[in-house]
Amino acid sequence: MPNRPDPPTRAVTLTVNGTARTVHVAPWVSLLDTLRDHLDLTGSKKGCDHGQCGACTVICNGQRILSCLTLAVMQDGAEITTIEGIGAEGKLHPLQEAFIAYDAFQCGYCTPGQICSSIAMIEAGHGNTREEVKDLMSGNLCRCGANTNIIDAIMAVKDGAHE
Amino acid sequence: MKKHEEIGKPRRRIEGALKVSGQAKYAAEYQVPDLLYGYIVNATITKGRITHIDETAARTVGGVVDIFHHDHRSDLPKFDMLYKEMDAPPGSAFRPLYDAEVKSNGQPIALVVAETFEAARYAASLLEISYAEEAFDVDLKENLHQAKKPSKGLATLIKPLPPGPRGDFESAYASADARFEGEFLHGSQHHNPLELFATTTVYEGEGKLTIYDKTQGTTNSQVYVSNLFGLRFKDVRVIAPFVGGGFGSGLRPQYQLVLCVMAALELKRNVRVVMDRKQMFTFGHRPETVQRTRFGATADGELTAINHVALAETSRFEDYNEVVVNHANMLYPAGNVTLEYKLVPLDRFTPLDMRAPGGSTGMLAIETTMDQLADQLGIDPLEFRLRNYAERDVSSDKPFSSKELRECYRQGAEQFGWSERKPTSEQGRRGNRLVGHGMSSGMWDVIALPGTATAEFTADGKLIVRSAVTDNGQGTYTVMSQIAAHELGLPLEAVTFEYGDSKLPLSPIQGGSYTTGVIGSAVKASCRALKNELFKLAQIMDGYPLGNALPEDAVFTDGAIVLKEAPHTKIRLTDIIAFNKGKAVTASKSNIPNVFKLKQYTRASHSASFVEVEVDEQLGIINVTRAVTVVAAGRIMNPQTARSQILGGMVWGISMALREETLLDPRLGKYINTSLGEYHLPVHADIHDLEVIFVEEHDTIINELGAKGIGEIGMISMAPAIVNAVYNATGKLVKVFPIKVGDLL
Amino acid sequence: MNNFDYLRAGTIKEAVRGIATQPANQFIAGGTNLIDLWKYDLTHPARLIDLNGLDELKTITELPDGGLRLGALVSNNATAYHPIVEERYPLLSRTILAGATAQIRNSATNGGNLLQRTRCYYFYDVASPCNKRVPGSGCPAIEGQNRLHAILGESAQCIATHPSDMAVALAALEAVVQVTGPEGQRSIPIADFHRLPGNTPERDNTLAADELITSIDLPATGYAAHHSYLKLRDRNSYAFALVSVATGLELEDGKITRARIAVGGVAHKPWRKPAAEDALIDKEPSPEAFGAAADILLAGATGYGHNDFKIELARRAIIRNGAMALDPSCQRPGAQPSL
Incomplete structure (x- = not known):
């Protein structure tokens, strides 16, 4: 295989949580590693690095995507919301509040992905029934088994119980 | 004088805001x-x-x-x-x-x-x-003849090997009216x-x-x-x-x-x-285990003979052991029993305790076997268990320190609607889906270990409690804070629990459901010692406000010492610190279990799960549509986080019965589905209606808090209840787990 | 895991020219499979040619013959939720939504979906032999863990399956794949797009290395009234199909006038047999009729041990999906079984 020492970096500008950030990364750096290692935004989690767990879910140009399966260079110019950009300074988003109220997490490692994923799902207008929500949220694994509490929290926000 | 109660109150996780906002830092996230x-x-x-x-x-x-x-x-x-x-x-x-x-x-x-x-x-x-x-040889089933007794060590003290035989199993089994013989197998599982x-x-x-x-x-x-x-x-x-x-x-x-x-x-x-993630499959795991049961009962439903054998994988270099076969005779007082637990060394990495180690494996065979006997005898499975209810642990001839399993059965049956259950294959259907009801008992031994905590009351009115213990999501942070707040009669906000740091007072590893009992008791003891220190200081404060009062005459509440007989005498704890020249007061206490007292009892938490499944008759797809798990685990510190722990255990039970397994290729000598794409953890769409009930259980023996711990017990009765429900729906008994699509065709 | 160059192509021409300069160059669109494969050390691109700037491939447009053109770079989710697709090709919509997860479907593109590699455990393990990955190294799946594997159309070299759901619906819909290469454009009927492994299992499809998928064209017939996708898998969502079935029917006076059945999870490509569909013509839709079609469709199926169950499961799934197709409103999220 071709061996390329010293991969040249490129300037990539991402608007992350409303702020334009320019990083210099080689093409082989994933968006997830860019967020975690280059921008100190470690709220997006690495649970598998292969698109099999959902912990790295971020909202990219309004859509939830897996940040481990895209490269930073591919997202040059994109608008990205990570868990750090959910809710306002000192005020949690209703979904974050609901996750606390419904005890929708235990270890907390899948939580940012669950929240980003469900916010994007709701904003896209998808998930009309509990059964649909369960299917549409199935890309976010929870090993602690908080599944029912997570879905309860999401349904409460969808139903307007948590505004 | 009403004391501020914190223990037993549902409380949100203290670290919740950090976890939902991405601010909680994990090991790889420190810049x-x-x-x-x-x-x-x-x-x-x-x-x-x-x-x-x-x-x-x-x-x-x-x-x-x-x-x-x-x-x-x-x-x-x-x-x-x-x-x-x-x-x-x-x-x-x-x-x-x-x-x-x-x-x-x-x-x-x-x-x-x-x-x-x-x-x-x-x-x-x-x-x-x-x-x-x-x-090399990695194949358990091909090497059962290599099985040997596990070596003894510290691990076998905490996880005891099975007791010797009782009565005469072979003749009792031969003369039993109903007999069931089964061989059960589950593959390796990785914690992930x-x-x-x-x-x-x-x-x-x-x-x-x-x-x-x-x-x-x-x-x-x-x-x-x-x-x-x-x-x-x-x-x-x-x-x-x-x-x-x-x-x-x-x-x-x-x-x-x-x-x-x-x-x-x-x-x-x-x-x-x-x-x-692939490397997460290269170390300890739940061992692949073959189990053989032979249980015999009389026509009127008295279990008379128990033989339970487990043959589990271990590595060539360590003897990993777990308690697989001990529980049948602790749950059911049959008089003729032989139990056997052996290890088969293979060229695989040493297994490692994985949620409800041993218990979840053993109960899968025990409780499935019990249902098969009940089915043969034409006795309702719950009734069969009640007829064989152990008031005393006959396997070691000891009383239980407490046991509210009967109440678990009662409340679970009522909540689930167990009386509506019908015999095998008569449960009815919803369209193409057969409905099945199943239940199971669960049991987990309470482990007692030493642990240490310190408590400090500061000049600004804060209580700081410290222990090196971790919180992997169980809620330890919140629960320890509650125990401390409760003891000193302070609001939860006044307590800081410092944990997860080796420079703090010694804690054992966080496992085996013992953390609340071990560290919680140490927190309580250190807080009590702190109260004594504060009381002693208050006694010598200007004007001797406490007079001749003794510590037992006083209550700590609302940040003050209050005399029971003279509630107007209120000495603010911050005033005591001021009197101490502003210096914080500290106390340290180790919780050393009284082994001699504990040894006289069998100490265990219990559970009962009631499960409804739907099985697509033609396609064999199984869904656990609803389940109730009832737990008797002593005192529950925080019903909200405790419920979540049990829910998590129930999901693990669903997973053990229907989802997860690490596939081995014995020719290549390795696990082959080493990703979260192919190692199937349950997804949201797999999990339906789950309900948790805690029954009241008072235990003054196990530890100061009367808390048995709940990390494992929520899982143990779930998987066998599912297997029994599938049998109830279809009349088919699957003995190789997890039950997979295709097994019921 | 290797480093690579990166080029964001501005035009189709530039992309096609770029791919030709070096055999190890690769296109990247959604990246959801390519980056996965790269991280497993299974593919080693010299240069990634990013197609995401090719806006002309990002549209869904109606064709003069009544069909619909799905741009190769439209995301799977955007396709599934597109109003015309939902209305006229609900089979495709539901099938797409039964695949992967919402996050992956938002990134994954229509062209990329067709090009995803098999999920065979051994293919994914760089330390195992695999004829698809390293021709001639052997196939451990044949006598190994083959629960996921093919029962039809397999060869002594490879028993892998194609993992796409979307391709199964496209097979039933008789879509046509439009591609552009250095020589210009050509059309590949979906039935000819994926191939059986034979002696060259390293080749998944008939696309040339320097060709680019530009669109997937759907014919006018969409089976909107009578269709169903049924996906059977090891969990209710987020797993590849063990067996899946896409069925489209047209009925007149209670009798089948046109039928299409494609089966996924059983072969190196979506499995269809016109003879099985012809056998349904003029029949009333019944378990017997679908069972007879299934027998034709699955003739010659072979199990390899762990996947033996698929033969019977596929037959039953075809029968069930026939019933489900009569009442599309019974469809459940994730294409789980219903009725």
Whole structure:
């Protein structure tokens, strides 16, 4: 295989949580590693690095995507919301509040992905029934088994119980 | 005088806001300057020796700093004793990078360290390793004849081997009116916490290290690393405030810790090593286990004969053991019993405690067997269990310290609507889906261990409680804060619990459902000692406000000492500190279990699960449509987090019955579905209506809090209840788990 | 895991020219499979040619013959939720939504979906032999863990299956794949796009290395009234199909006038047999009729041990999906079984 020492970096500008950030990364750096290692935004989690767990879910140009399966260079110019950009300074988003109220997490490692994923799902207008929500949220694994509490929290926000 | 009650109150997790906003930092997330990244290389053979490692290609990758392996490593100790840690089974613990020998597929054999994660990963893929392969054997079923008794050690003290025979099993079984004989099998399972194992080591200079580690025991990692690298305990600090799930995988220090510390010490740099998901399948796991049961009963439903044999996988170098067969006779007082537990050494990595180790395995066979007997006898499964209810543990001839299993049955049956259940295949259908109802009992032994905590009351009116214990998501942080607040009669907000740090008072590893009992009791004891100190100071304050009152005459409430008989006498705790010249008051206490008292009792939590399944008659797809689990586990500290723990256990039970299994290819000597794409954890769409009930149970024996712990018990009765429900729906008994699509066609 | 160059192509021409300069160059669109494969050390691109700037491939447009053109770069989710697709090709919509997860479907593209590699455990393990990955190295799946594997159309070299759901619906819909290469454009009927492994299992499809998928064209017939996708898998969502079935029917006076059945998870490509569909013509839709069609469709199926169950499961799934197709409103999220 071709061996390329010293991969040249490129300037990539991402608007992350409303702020334009320019990083210099080689093409082989994933968006997830860019967020975690280059921008100190470690709220997006690495649970598998292969698109099999959902912990790295971020909202990219309004859509939830897996940040481990895209490269930073591919997202040059994109608008990205990570868990750090959910809710306002000192005020949690209703979904974050609901996750606390419904005890929708235990270890907390899948939580940012669950929240980003469900916010994007709701904003896209998808998930009309509990059964649909369960299917549409199935890309976010929870090993602690908080599944029912997570879905309860999401349904409460969808139903307007948590505004 | 009403005291402020915190114990037993549903409380939200104190760290909740940090977790939902991405601010909670896990081991790989500490930003430290000039960080190097290590990537682990694993053996691709199952057994043999490394003959050569060619670094040429790997070294050409820009940014590579060093490559560690058995020929290029730190000095490591020669004696097994120095590799022992709190959860080491009898044997010779695996030593990362120690020599050229390969003992299991995927064993770590090198660490590539580079300036970036990507360069380390790429260079790791270029390392060319030559091996001399040897013949291996990883197949449990092909090697059952190799089964041997487990070696004894510390592990068999905590997880006892089965008791000797009682009565005459063979003749009782032969003369029983109803008999069931079954062989059950479940494959290996890997813990797969969502957080990858990770260590960030900060090289502080002069042999001093600060280590952010994914672990279930900060002290355990500290002592282990110190022993391996000849460091002084006080120079090694291990920090783990947030741990992204453990389920037992962090009970032993994992190999990324050794490799990370080695690189940091050799390179005198800060280093991070994170496993990838495939590597999460290369160490401890729930062992593949074959079980054989033969149970016999009389026509009127008295269980008379129990034979339960378990044959479990272990490695060639350690005897991992768990309690698989002991519980049948603790639950059901049959008089003729033989129990057997043996290990089959194979060329696989040593297994490791995984949520409800042993209990979830054993109960799957015991409770499925019980249902088969009930079915033969035409007795309702719940009624059959009630007819064989153990008021006393006949297996060791001891009373139970407390046992509210009967109440679990009663409340669960009522909530579930068990009286509507119909015999096998008569439950009815919904369209193409057959409906089935099943139930099971569960049991988990309460483990008592020593633990330490300190309590400090500060000038600004805060109570600070400290222990090295971790919180992997169980809610320990919140519960310990509640226990402390309760003891001092303070609001929860006035308490800070400092934890997850090896510099704090000694805690055992966090496992076995014992943390609340062990550390909670230590927190309570240290708070009580603190109250005594505060009371003594108050006694000598100006004007002797307490008069001749004794500590038992006073209540700590609302941040003050109040006399029961004279509620207007209120001495503010902050005034006591002011009187102490503003100096905080501290007390430290160890909780040392009274072994002599405890030994007189059988101590266990109990549960009962009631499950409804739907089975698509033609397609064999199974769904657990609703389930109720009722738990008797002594005093419940925080009903909200406790409910979540049990819900989690129920999901694990669903997973054990219907989802997860690490597939082994015995010819290649390795696990083959080593990703979260193919190792199927349940997804949201798999989990339906789950309900949790705690029954009241008072236990004055087990520990000061009367708390039995709940980490395991929620899982144990779930899987067998599902298997029994599937049988009730279809009349088909599956004995190889998990039950898969296709098994019911 | 290797490093690579990166080029964001501005035009189709530039992309096609770029791919030709070096055999190890690769297109990247959604990246959801390519980056996965790269991280497993299974593919080693010299240069990634990013197609995401090719806006002309990002539209869904109606064709003069009544069909619909799905741009190759439209995401799977955007396709599934597109109003015309939902209305006229609900089979495709539901099938797409039964695949992967919402996050992956937002990134993954229509062209990329067709090009995803098999999920065979051994293919994914760089330390195992695999004829698809390293021709001539052997196939451990044949006598190993083959629960996921093919029962039809397999060869002594390879028993892998194609993992796409979307391709199964496209097979039933008789879509046409439009591709552009250095020689210009050509059309590949979906039935000819994926191939059986034979002696060259390293080749998944008939696309040339220097060709680019530009669109997937759907014919006018969409089976909106009578269709169903049924996906059977090891969990209710986020798993590849063990067996899946896409069925489209047209009925007149209670009798079948046109039928299409494609089966996924059983072969190296979506499995269709016109003879099985012809056998349904003029029949009333009944378990017997679908069972007879299934027998034709699955003739010659072979199990390899762990996947033996698929033969019977596929037959039953075809029968069930026939019933489900009569009442599309019974469809459940994730294409789980219903009725």
